[in-house]
Every structure is written in structure tokens, then in C-alpha cells.
Amino acid sequence: MPEHAPVTITPYRDGPLLVRGPVQLEDMHGNPIPVGRETVALCRCGKSRIRPFCDGTHKVVRFRAPTGAEDGRG
Amino acid sequence: MLHAAPDTAQLREPVGTPAPRGELSAVLLGALSGPPFALPADLEIPGGDPLSDDDLHLALYLAYELHYRGVPGADERWEWDPSLLALRARLEERFERALVEAVPCDDPPVAPDEIDLALRGVAEADRGRSLSAYVEREATVEQVREFAVHRSAYQLKEADPHSWALPRLSGPPKAALVEIQADEYGGGRTERIHAELFARTLDALDLDSRYGAYLDRVPGVTLATVNLMSLFGLHRRLRGAIVGHLALFEMSSSVPNGRYARGLRRLGFGEDATAFFDEHVVADAVHEQVAAVDLAGGLVRQEPALAGDVLWGARVLAELERRWGDRVLDAWEAGATSLRRPLANAGA
Numbered sequence: 287m288p289e290h291a292p293v294t295i296t297p298y299r300d301g302p303l304l305v306r307g308p309v310q311l312e313d314m315h316g317n318p319i320p321v322g323r324e325t326v327a328l329c330r331c332g333k334s335r336i337r338p339f340c341d342g343t344h345k346v347v348r349f350r351a352p353t354g355a356e357d358g359r360g
Numbered sequence: 361m362l363h364a365a366p367d368t369a370q371l372r373e374p375v376g377t378p379a380p381r382g383e384l385s386a387v388l389l390g391a392l393s394g395p396p397f398a399l400p401a402d403l404e405i406p407g408g409d410p411l412s413d414d415d416l417h418l419a420l421y422l423a424y425e426l427h428y429r430g431v432p433g434a435d436e437r438w439e440w441d442p443s444l445l446a447l448r449a450r451l452e453e454r455f456e457r458a459l460v461e462a463v464p465c466d467d468p469p470v471a472p473d474e475i476d477l478a479l480r481g482v483a484e485a486d487r488g489r490s491l492s493a494y495v496e497r498e499a500t501v502e503q504v505r506e507f508a509v510h511r512s513a514y515q516l517k518e519a520d521p522h523s524w525a526l527p528r529l530s531g532p533p534k535a536a537l538v539e540i541q542a543d544e545y546g547g548g549r550t551e552r553i554h555a556e557l558f559a560r561t562l563d564a565l566d567l568d569s570r571y572g573a574y575l576d577r578v579p580g581v582t583l584a585t586v587n588l589m590s591l592f593g594l595h596r597r598l599r600g601a602i603v604g605h606l607a608l609f610e611m612s613s614s615v616p617n618g619r620y621a622r623g624l625r626r627l628g629f630g631e632d633a634t635a636f637f638d639e640h641v642v643a644d645a646v647h648e649q650v651a652a653v654d655l656a657g658g659l660v661r662q663e664p665a666l667a668g669d670v671l672w673g674a675r676v677l678a679e680l681e682r683r684w685g686d687r688v689l690d691a692w693e694a695g696a697t698s699l700r701r702p703l704a705n706a707g708a
Contacts, residue, residue, distance in 0.1 A: 298649040298653060299476065299477075299653070300480075301648075301649050302645060302649065304646060304649055304650070323543060323547065323642075323643070323646070324539075324542070324543075324547065325539060325543075325646050325650070326646065327642075327645040327646040327649065335618070336641065336642065339642055339645065340614075340642075340645035340646075341614055341615070341618055341641050341642070341645055342613070342614025342615045342618070342641070342644070342645050342648065343615065345480075345483075345611075345615065346615060
């Protein structure tokens with residue numbers, strides 16, 4: 287990755303947010319949440335057992351969301 | 361159960377000379393122990409079910425192992441011996457034909473942006489009984505040890521068959537495969553290599569974590585699931601199938617691995633046993649997206665004609681996993697071993 291490449295956050299269709307790049311994950315009190323990998327999947331369906339990380343449960347609950355931005359009129 | 365930290369610096373050399381399972385594997389094992397010579401071109405291919413026959417799949421497994429860690433006691437020059445490669449091609453031809461008969465390659469064309477949805481359709485159509493749900497709720501210690509022995513045939517070389525695809529890809533799908541494989545290989549840290557994590561699980565289950573230690577116990581239906589990956593990985597023409605295989609593998613991993621980890625905890629096992637499965641819950645939540653969208657979608661964007669192969673590779677994985685899971689659950693429900701020979705009891 288080039289030195290100044292921005293961190294990217296990608297909502298995958300019907301799945302998690304994939305965060306690529308050096309980020310620091312913290313709880314609301316500023317305590318670090320260890321990530322331990324280059325690319326991390328953050329839960330978007332709300333049903334993961336290991337939030338804030340994704341554990342694949344979105345498939346079980348048939349979570350649906352587009353990869354792009356929603357316009358709020360759907 | 362306390363275990364010393366694994367010595368990850370040691371060479372994980374394969375152990376044990378496997379026992380033949382029929383005439384073909386007997387001829388092959390006899391030949392491998394000496395310098396190469398021209399194997400007869402008319403060796404009879406075993407006539408049993410090409411998706412599970414013990415003799416056929418042991419012979420094919422050994423032919424492939426020459427390209428991985430080698431076969432204990434075998435002359436390494438056999439790897440590229442033309443007569444052995446010719447025999448392997450005949451075994452592959454029988455195996456592949458049976459795969460096509462079991463899983464027709466007849467998917468309608470799929471657009472690159474829709475591949476992830478089509479793969480999800482394959483995953484959702486999988487009506488196999490759930491081995492992971494059984495392990496989570498009711499498997500005994502003996503049964504989870506058998507499960508680990510079956511899986512050891514692949515998990516001790518986890519990710520290696522898919523790495524054959526790397527030099528066959530370029531651009532975005534190559535980058536996507538590297539993103540996945542880097543994780544599989546521990547991101548550069550030996551102790552995080554997934555195969556090493558699995559060896560720790562075997563140790564924690566009081567099993568032999570040396571490569572190949574249980575080959576004799578693993579039935580053909582299990583070896584077929586490993587041979588499938590080598591077949592797909594070692595043939596460039598099947599690059600679509602190996603990509604589809606990996607995508608479905610990753611897409612059907614996080615949830616079952618969470619169940620396996622909970623099953624082990626239910627039975628009283630600790631972090632050393634569950635680390636492999638816990639890691640896969642998190643890692644494969646990433647990998648499934650990358651594999652389905654960026655790898656499979658990326659490949660089909662470059663080569664639209666491969667869409668059918670991608671989906672076929674995924675369907676074939678589901679089919680062989682279903683057959684394997686049925687065999688294991690049938691045995692367990694009958695109170696029998698799912699292996700060719702039962703294991704000695706833990707601690708014995």
C-alpha cells in the first residue's frame with residue numbers, strides 16, 4: 287500500500303463493513319479494542335456474537351443492505 | 361490439560377508410511393520407495409465409487425502429496441516422473457468425470473456483479489445435515505477427536521492447494537487471493553499460520569499433530585475432499601473452479617467454526633483447542649466477502665466465460681462436503697467410528 291493511501295471502509299452487499307488500512311479501534315472510553323489483522327470486518331447487521339466484529343451471522347438472519355449509500359426513501 | 365508451547369521452528373516432516381488399500385495403492389507405494397522407473401501404462405484403475413473409493417483416492421492423494429510435503433520414504437524424483445504423472449492423469453480423469461456426473465456444469469451466464477449472489481444461492485441450496493450443529497450440541501469427546509482427525513488431512517496444509525492458483529491470476533483477483541492467503545499463513549507470523557493453529561488443536565485433543573500421522577485412518581470420502589482442491593489447484597484450466605471452491609469454502613466457514621468452538625467449550629476444552637476455530641470465525645468473516653466479491657467477481661470480470669466454472673467449483677465442494685458429512689453422521693448415529701479404524705482413547 288502506498289504511504290498515503292487512505293484507509294477504506296467498504297460496505298459489502300448484505301454483509302459487514304470491511305476496513306482496510308491502519309486504524310485504531312477504541313471503545314467509547316478510549317480503551318483500545320485489539321484488531322490483530324490487516325483487514326477487519328465490522329458487524330453491520332447487529333446480530334454478531336463478537337461485536338464490533340462480524341461472525342457471519344448476517345447470513346443466518348438474512349440481513350439485506352446495499353453496498354452503496356441508501357437514500358432513505360426505500 | 362497443560363501443553364508445552366509448540367516448537368514451531370521444527371520442520372513439520374510427514375510421518376508414517378501409509379498402508380495400501382487395494383492393488384493400485386499397493387503398486388504405487390511399492391514403487392515410490394525406490395528410484396523412479398516406468399510404471400505400467402495399463403495399471404487398473406479401481407472400479408469403486410470414484411468420489412469415495414479408498415484405493416483410488418489414496419493413490420491420487422499420494423500422487424499429489426509428492427508436490428506438497430512429500431511421501432515418507434519416497435524417492436523425491438517421482439514428483440515429475442512421466443509415468444507417475446500419466447497414472448495421476450488417469451485417476452484425475454475418472455474423478456473429474458464422476459464430479460461432472462454428480463454435479464452438472466449447467467449454470468446460466470452470470471454477470472460479474474452478481475457472482476456473490478449466485479454463490480450465496482449455492483450456499484443456501486445446500487441441504488446437507490449440519491455436522492457443526494451436531495458438534496456444538498451433542499458430539500462426545502471421542503467424536504470431536506474423530507472430526508479433527510478427518511480435518512487433519514487438509515488442515516495441516518490449510519490454504520496450500522489454493523495457493524497454486526496465485527500465479528494463474530493477475531490484477532484484482534490476484535490481489536484478493538493474496539489478501540486471503542496472507543491471513544491463512546498468519547500474516548508473516550509462524551505461530552499464527554492456520555495449519556499451526558490446527559496442530560495446536562490436535563495437541564489439545566491429545567492427538568498426534570505430526571503431518572500425515574492419521575492418513576491410514578482417514579477414509580476415501582475424506583481424501584476426496586482434499587484431492588478435489590489439488591485437482592482444481594494444479595490445473596490452470598480449472599482456475600475458475602478453484603476460485604469458486606475457495607469462495608464457497610470461506611462463505612460457509614464463520615458460522616460452522618463458531619459452532620465447533622462452542623462444542624469444544626461445552627466439552628471443557630480451552631483456548632489451546634478452540635483458537636483455530638475462533639480465529640476462523642473472525643478471519644473468514646473477512647475472507648468470505650473478499651473471496652466472493654473481489655476474487656470470484658474480479659476473475660469473472662476479466663474472464664466472463666469462467667462464471668460457470670466458478671459456480672461449478674462451489675457446487676462440487678458442497679456436494680463432496682455433504683457426502684463426507686453424511687458418512688460421518690451416519691457412523692456416529694449408528695454408534696460406530698467414522699474413521700477406517702477407531703482411535704485409541706484420549707490419554708491412553
